[in-house]
Ligand SMILES: [Zn+2]
Ligand SMILES: [Zn+2]
Ligand SMILES: [Zn+2]
Ligand SMILES: [Zn+2]
Ligand SMILES: [Zn+2]
Ligand SMILES: [Zn+2]
Ligand SMILES: [Zn+2]
């Protein structure tokens with residue numbers, strides 16, 4: 001209320017024609033461009049409602065896992081108000097050849113090296129090998145071959161019949177057999193070693209020394225044969241002479257023995273009989289030996 005000043009006594013007090021009153025202003029409707037909590041959009045918000053708002057879209061902020069985004073409705077992030085926590089497993093691709101899952105839940109950056117073991121048969125299939133998965137999957141081709149080998153000699157047999165000389169290896173065996181084989185010359189004096197794979201193209205020839213030796217050997221043989229013949233003849237001769245001597249002495253010895261024969265006869269008739277048989281056998285035997293010697297001499301002369 002404004003107190004009106006009277007200009008003079010002639011002026012009457014009256015109600016003022018205009019009264020000025022202070023009323024509260026209506027809310028300001030001036031639109032102000034404002035972004036939502038997630039900054040998905042900018043919309044005009046009446047001035048009196050000033051401040052960010054939820055647009056009701058999914059939040060979409062990246063989660064700490066680094067792989068996913070928040071699916072909560074557009075929200076304010078402040079104080080205890082946070083985006084959701086990812087609860088998925090790791091979905092990053094595994095190193096080629098690793099059959100195991102990542103040990104960590106959904107995470108940023110590279111997966112940790114696989115700590116599992118891989119169980120596999122060696123190339124030759126005899127041994128069971130346990131290899132660290134990460135070692136195997138990160139190895140170069142050549143190292144992979146080595147890791148898959150039991151390092152024993154390959155058990156397979158080559159077509160030549162020898163055992164493969166390589167250590168446990170993938171694929172087929174190398175047929176170039178390196179096993180040393182001995183080849184001999186026809187007379188067996190010389191011997192040389194060749195790798196098995198070349199042995200069927202190699203021949204060992206006799207050399208001059210071989211031929212010399214063969215000559216000597218045949219000479220020695222001939223000499224031996226001759227000596228043997230001579231020895232045989234000598235023996236026959238001696239036997240004949242001995243026989244003849246016995247024949248000549250036969251009469252005298254018999255008369256000498258006659259005295260003793262009486263004594264012997266008392267012991268038994270066997271001894272006398274046997275002596276007589278001896279003479280009967282020896283006479284034709286001497287003849288046979290004589291004719292054999294003659295035959296032999298005639299043939300060898
Ligand atoms: Zn929004
Ligand atoms: Zn995630
Ligand atoms: Zn969020
Ligand atoms: Zn693995
Ligand atoms: Zn991972
Ligand atoms: Zn093996
Ligand atoms: Zn061989």
Ligand SMILES: [Zn+2]
Pocket residue numbers: 154155156164165166169172173174
């Ligand atoms: Zn082999």
